[in-house]
Amino acid sequence: MQEYKKISITKDEIVPTARRMKQEGRALAMIHGFINDNGRPNVSYEYEVGPTIESYTVDGERVLPTISDIYDQAAAWPEREMMELMDITFEGLDASKRLFMPDSMLDGQGQIIVTPMKELIEKTHKKKEG
Amino acid sequence: MSYIVPIGPYHPALEEPVHARLYTDGEAISEAEVFIGYNHRGIEKLAMQKNYIQTLVMVERVCGICSHSHALSYAMALESIAKMKVPKRGEYIRVIIAELERLHSHYLWLGIALHIIGHDSMFMHTWDDREMVMDILEELTGNRVNYGMVTVGGSRRDITDDQRRDVLEMLAKLEKSMDRIKDFLLSDKTIALRTQGVGILTTEDSIRIGAVGPHARASNVPVDVRKDAPYCSYDDFEFDKAVYPSGDVFARVVVRVLENYESMKIIRQALENLPAGPINLGNRIPKIPAGEYMVRHEAPRGQLCYKVVSDGGETNKRVSIHVPTFKNAPTVPVMLKGNSVADAGLIIASIDPCFSCMDR
Numbered sequence: 001m002q003e004y005k006k007i008s009i010t011k012d013e014i015v016p017t018a019r020r021m022k023q024e025g026r027a028l029a030m031i032h033g034f035i036n037d038n039g040r041p042n043v044s045y046e047y048e049v050g051p052t053i054e055s056y057t058v059d060g061e062r063v064l065p066t067i068s069d070i071y072d073q074a075a076a077w078p079e080r081e082m083m084e085l086m087d088i089t090f091e092g093l094d095a096s097k098r099l100f101m102p103d104s105m106l107d108g109q110g111q112i113i114v115t116p117m118k119e120l121i122e123k124t125h126k127k128k129e130g
Numbered sequence: 131m132s133y134i135v136p137i138g139p140y141h142p143a144l145e146e147p148v149h150a151r152l153y154t155d156g157e158a159i160s161e162a163e164v165f166i167g168y169n170h171r172g173i174e175k176l177a178m179q180k181n182y183i184q185t186l187v188m189v190e191r192v193c194g195i196c197s198h199s200h201a202l203s204y205a206m207a208l209e210s211i212a213k214m215k216v217p218k219r220g221e222y223i224r225v226i227i228a229e230l231e232r233l234h235s236h237y238l239w240l241g242i243a244l245h246i247i248g249h250d251s252m253f254m255h256t257w258d259d260r261e262m263v264m265d266i267l268e269e270l271t272g273n274r275v276n277y278g279m280v281t282v283g284g285s286r287r288d289i290t291d292d293q294r295r296d297v298l299e300m301l302a303k304l305e306k307s308m309d310r311i312k313d314f315l316l317s318d319k320t321i322a323l324r325t326q327g328v329g330i331l332t333t334e335d336s337i338r339i340g341a342v343g344p345h346a347r348a349s350n351v352p353v354d355v356r357k358d359a360p361y362c363s364y365d366d367f368e369f370d371k372a373v374y375p376s377g378d379v380f381a382r383v384v385v386r387v388l389e390n391y392e393s394m395k396i397i398r399q400a401l402e403n404l405p406a407g408p409i410n411l412g413n414r415i416p417k418i419p420a421g422e423y424m425v426r427h428e429a430p431r432g433q434l435c436y437k438v439v440s441d442g443g444e445t446n447k448r449v450s451i452h453v454p455t456f457k458n459a460p461t462v463p464v465m466l467k468g469n470s471v472a473d474a475g476l477i478i479a480s481i482d483p484c485f486s487c488m489d490r
Contacts, residue, residue, distance in 0.1 A: 002359045004210070004423050027340060027353075029426065030435045030452045046424050046437070051359035053424050073460030074340030078452070085174075100167035100489060117179060 003052040006044075011061045014045065018067040018075075021047045028071045029053060031078040033086050041088050066093035132160070135471055137478070139168045145242070146485040150462070150478060154471055162466040162474075164459055169489035177449040182208060182282060183415050185446055190276050192451065193487040195238065198224075198231045199429035200487075201280040203436040204449070206361065208282050210423040211440055212416060218405040220284030221363040226297075226400045227271065227279050228362075228427075229393040233304075234263040235430035236344075236386045236393075239482045240311070243383065246476045247324045252314065259307050266300050269293060284410025294401050301394050308394075312387050325380035329465040329477035332377055336461065343432020344389060345458045345481050347373045348381035355428040362427075367399045379480045386482075418442070429454055431482050453487040 009017060021028070030046040032055075043064060044057040058064065068076035069092070079090045080099040115123075133154050139147035147168035153161040173192055177185045190201040202224055209216060237260035244253040264274050270293055271277035279285055289297075315321055331341065336349035346353050354371045356364040372388035374381040420442035427434045432454030439448040458481040465477050 002210075002361050002425060006422075029433070030424065030437060030450065032424070032437050032448075032450045034439055034448045034450075036447070046435070048359075048426075053426070055424065071340065072338050074457060077456060077460060097165075098167065100170045102167070117175075 001051065004055065005052055006055045006057060009056045009058060011058055011064060014056070014058060015065055015067060015070070017056050018045070018070045022070050028067075028074050031075065031082065033082040033088055035086055035088075041086065043082070043088060062087065063089045063091060066090040068093055132156075135474075137474055139165075141475070144475070144478065144483075146483070148459075148478070148483065148485050150466075150474065152466065152471060152474060157470045157472075159466045159469055159471060159474065162463040164462050166459065166485060167489055169486045171490065173490045174449055174451060177446050179445060181415065181444050182418055182446070185449065186280070186282065187278075189449070189451070190278065190280075192490055193453075193484055194275055195235050195484060196231060196429045196431065196434070196487065197276045198227050198279060199427055199434050200436075200451070201278075202228060202362070203425055203427045203429075203434050204438070205280045205282050206425040206427065207423050207436045207438040208416065208418055208440075210425060211421040211438065212282075212418050214283050214411060214416075216284050216362075217408045217410065218363065219288075219407045220409045222400045222404050223285040223287075223289055223409060224280060224362055225364065225367075226289065226397055227267070227277060227285075229397045229400075230263055230267055230270075230297075231277075232393045232430045233390055233397075234260050234267065235482075236390050237263065239386060239479075240315075240383070242479055243379075243476070244321075246479055247321060249318075249320060252311070255307075256311060259304060259311070262300050262304055266297055269296060281410055282416040283412065284408070286410065288409050289401075289404065294404065297397065297401060301398060305391075305394055308387075308390055315383055315387060321383070322380065324473075324476065325383060326376075326378055328379045328473050329469060329480055330376075330378045331461055331465050333375075335464050336377070339461050339464065340457050341432075341461050342457045343428070343430075343454045344372070344382065344385045345432060345454075345461070347371065348385045349377040350375040353433070355426045355433050359426055361425065366403070367396045369395050379476060382480050382482075431455060431484055431487075432458065451490055453484065453490070455481070455484045455488040459483060459488060 027048045029048050032044045034042045042059050044055045047054045079093050080095050082088050084101050135152040137150040139149045149165040151163045152159045189204045190197045192200045241253045241256040271279050331349045333350045336346050336351050352373050369392045372385045374384045418440045422439040424437040435452040437450040441447050
């Protein structure tokens with residue numbers, strides 16, 4: 001049976017945790033980003049430990065260290081995605097190119113998931129008219 | 131002389147839009163880049179506005195091939211948050227549809243690979259067999275693509291005794307035909323010349339980049355969620371992981387052929403031991419308490435991850451979808467390096483890419 005275990009960590013523990021997991025040969029299933037109603041970011045690193053998912057969660061941090069030097073593209077692509085869609089930044093990550101969004105879409109990165117739908121539509125229309 | 135050769139976003143060898151930029155040195159590719167995002171529809175954002183049943187219908191439309199996998203994973207995540215126990219019969223029906231989906235997806239890929247190789251008559255044979263699977267899926271679910279078989283708490287339709295007999299008859303025919311295709315694929319000289327030693331992904335690279343599914347198994351990495359982290363009663367069935375060591379395009383053909391046999395095995399076992407009882411917990415809009423959960427499912431292309439966050443309200447707080455192509459696509463530049471431009475289309479297609487899934 002699949003299980004899910006949530007573990008809270010601080011920003012400083014992200015890289016040591018990733019190193020330990022890599023050494024143990026665990027795969028990184030997902031990096032999940034979430035901004036709650038108060039605009040508080042929540043990022044969790046989901047590692048596969050046998051049938052269990054160990055979810056290491058960092059709460060309330062907007063700038064995080066990248067683990068793309070440890071987990072290569074398995075970490076780099078989700079981190080780049082998060083930088084585009086949410087107001088979360090990864091230090092040391094090469095995000096010089098866009099992953100999903102076209103270069104012309106909505107100046108100012110990382111607001112798409114948080115901005116209300118109505119505002120997004122208005123912004124897009126304004127851009128087209130302009 | 132070095133050139134930059136662009137492939138895509140729209141190209142005859144690609145069913146979906148992706149852009150690859152090849153830096154060539156004569157005929158050989160020295161460097162490659164992949165650009166995605168041409169199909170981004172903002173489904174994760176939309177999921178934050180909709181209730182659970184609406185989202186279930188919507189996520190089934192993330193992908194046109196592995197639609198059942200998406201609905202199944204999303205439903206499993208909700209059931210895990212709400213601690214629902216799905217009836218055994220409902221789980222078996224989910225497994226049967228999931229494996230039929232894997233069959234038709236692998237047949238689709240085999241056909242496309244043969245088409246790119248240039249063997250069009252065999253491409254038609256594989257797609258002819260795929261039609262048998264599609265017809266059965268239509269008989270069981272009423273649809274060829276978006277089956278709508280999953281609901282939160284079980285399955286939506288039952289499988290009757292007549293349908294059970296039809297599926298078993300179809301499998302007998304399909305297996306005979308698969309033997310013929312297998313013998314051909316493993317012995318034909320043209321196939322060997324176009325696939326063996328082409329687009330190699332080593333075991334080390336596969337683990338480093340984090341490839342999943344048949345693509346990883348073709349590089350000798352034995353990962354399969356159905357075995358490693360069983361769900362949906364998969365531990366009731368006997369089947370093997372299909373693993374092949376060579377890591378080239380040929381290995382990916384072999385792995386998918388072997389997996390077709392394993393899927394047939396699972397469907398037969400599920401149909402023969404189909405438990406009696408209800409198929410779901412009642413088809414109502416579910417009450418989902420506050421919580422979060424991440425589930426994994428072995429979709430036809432590899433591990434599909436769904437994470438759902440709920441605060442006990444009407445809508446999802448967040449739905450994260452990580453699809454297999456998102457993990458396999460970064461391996462493409464590694465595989466392309468050193469190969470000729472003529473093989474680029476085949477190598478990109480060999481990961482069985484689904485860019486609609488990936489862009490969401």
